[in-house]
Amino acid sequence: MTVVLGPNRYGKAEIRVVRVTRDGDVHHLKDCNVGISLSGDMTDVHLNGGNAAVLPTDSQKNTVYAFAKKYGIGQIEEFALLLARHFTGSQPTIHHARVAVQEYSWERQGPHSFVRSATETRTCVVHHDRDGGSTVVSGLQDLVLLNSTGSEFHGFIEDEYTTLRPATDRVLATTVNARWRHTAASDHAMSYDFGKSYEEVRRCLVEAFAGTHSLSLQQTLYAMGERVLAAREEICEVRLALPNKHHFLVDLAPFGLDNDNEVYFAADRPYGLIEGTVLHDDAPAAGPAWD
Numbered sequence: 672m673t674v675v676l677g678p679n680r681y682g683k684a685e686i687r688v689v690r691v692t693r694d695g696d697v698h699h700l701k702d703c704n705v706g707i708s709l710s711g712d713m714t715d716v717h718l719n720g721g722n723a724a725v726l727p728t729d730s731q732k733n734t735v736y737a738f739a740k741k742y743g744i745g746q747i748e749e750f751a752l753l754l755a756r757h758f759t760g761s762q763p764t765i766h767h768a769r770v771a772v773q774e775y776s777w778e779r780q781g782p783h784s785f786v787r788s789a790t791e792t793r794t795c796v797v798h799h800d801r802d803g804g805s806t807v808v809s810g811l812q813d814l815v816l817l818n819s820t821g822s823e824f825h826g827f828i829e830d831e832y833t834t835l836r837p838a839t840d841r842v843l844a845t846t847v848n849a850r851w852r853h854t855a856a857s858d859h860a861m862s863y864d865f866g867k868s869y870e871e872v873r874r875c876l877v878e879a880f881a882g883t884h885s886l887s888l889q890q891t892l893y894a895m896g897e898r899v900l901a902a903r904e905e906i907c908e909v910r911l912a913l914p915n916k917h918h919f920l921v922d923l924a925p926f927g928l929d930n931d932n933e934v935y936f937a938a939d940r941p942y943g944l945i946e947g948t949v950l951h952d953d954a955p956a957a958g959p960a961w962d
């Protein structure tokens with residue numbers, strides 16, 4: 672039996688960087704969490720402990736802070752591309768870079784005061800290969816949505832363990848975790864408006880959730896992905912993970928009260944987890960985009 676080194680990567684995780692841009696009395700804030708993963712000529716370090724090909728993860732972390740100062744942090748996808756291209760372009764031993772960024776949103780409260788908004792986190796994952804192009808997957812996490820009617824679930828399999836009653840009018844609630852792949856990120860490069868794209872995709876997801884009379888969360892998932900692909904030509908694939916945040920009607924009969932879909936128990940666990948991919952049938956090959 673021969674043992675060999677398989678796929679590997681290394682980098683710095685969870686680099687928290689806050690960039691304040693001062694515009695006179697008015698300040699602008701970017702609050703991010705950056706993860707770097709590099710791969711390349713790493714056989715010697717794993718097999719023999721030879722570090723000559725290794726750019727320390729500490730240097731990677733420092734690069735994030737230095738780039739935040741030198742270039743600012745605009746759209747997170749642009750910042751991630753800048754970093755990924757830097758590592759592959761400056762170090763011959765680094766062949767591939769994966770940079771992931773999460774952005775926490777702050778609402779302006781004054782010229783230099785901000786309130787952390789309890790809404791979703793914006794995300795991106797960029798891959799850059801020194802011999803090839805880049806892939807960009809944007810996304811959002813923890814966008815909480817609820818429809819208080821317009822949702823049904825019936826006609827499902829009923830086996831000997833089924834107790835669920837068919838529902839013709841229920842609450843449908845979820846925490847959207849969505850990621851979407853940009854068709855040709857390497858062509859768009861830096862001139863591409865990632866900010867507008869993000870806002871429009873988010874709007875499509877919310878509008879499709881709110882506007883779909885749902886016979887299942889699976890149907891709603893597909894409608895959300897389909898809406899994005901119909902509206903946004905720069906996107907070729909959408910991946911969604913939608914927990915079904917169950918709202919159970921409380922039995923008020925013991926108290927002599929009826930419950931006409933008015934009082935619910937919002938359970939936090941267990942929850943159904945509906946996951947799916949919606950994509951163009953001629954979407955270009957994903958390469959490492961989803962890794």
Ligand SMILES: O=c1[nH]c(=O)c2[nH]c(=O)[nH]c2[nH]1
Pocket residue numbers: 824835886887888889915943
């Ligand atoms: O929208 C739903 N899809 C399911 O697959 C499912 N399963 C379940 O118990 N409730 C629901 N709701």
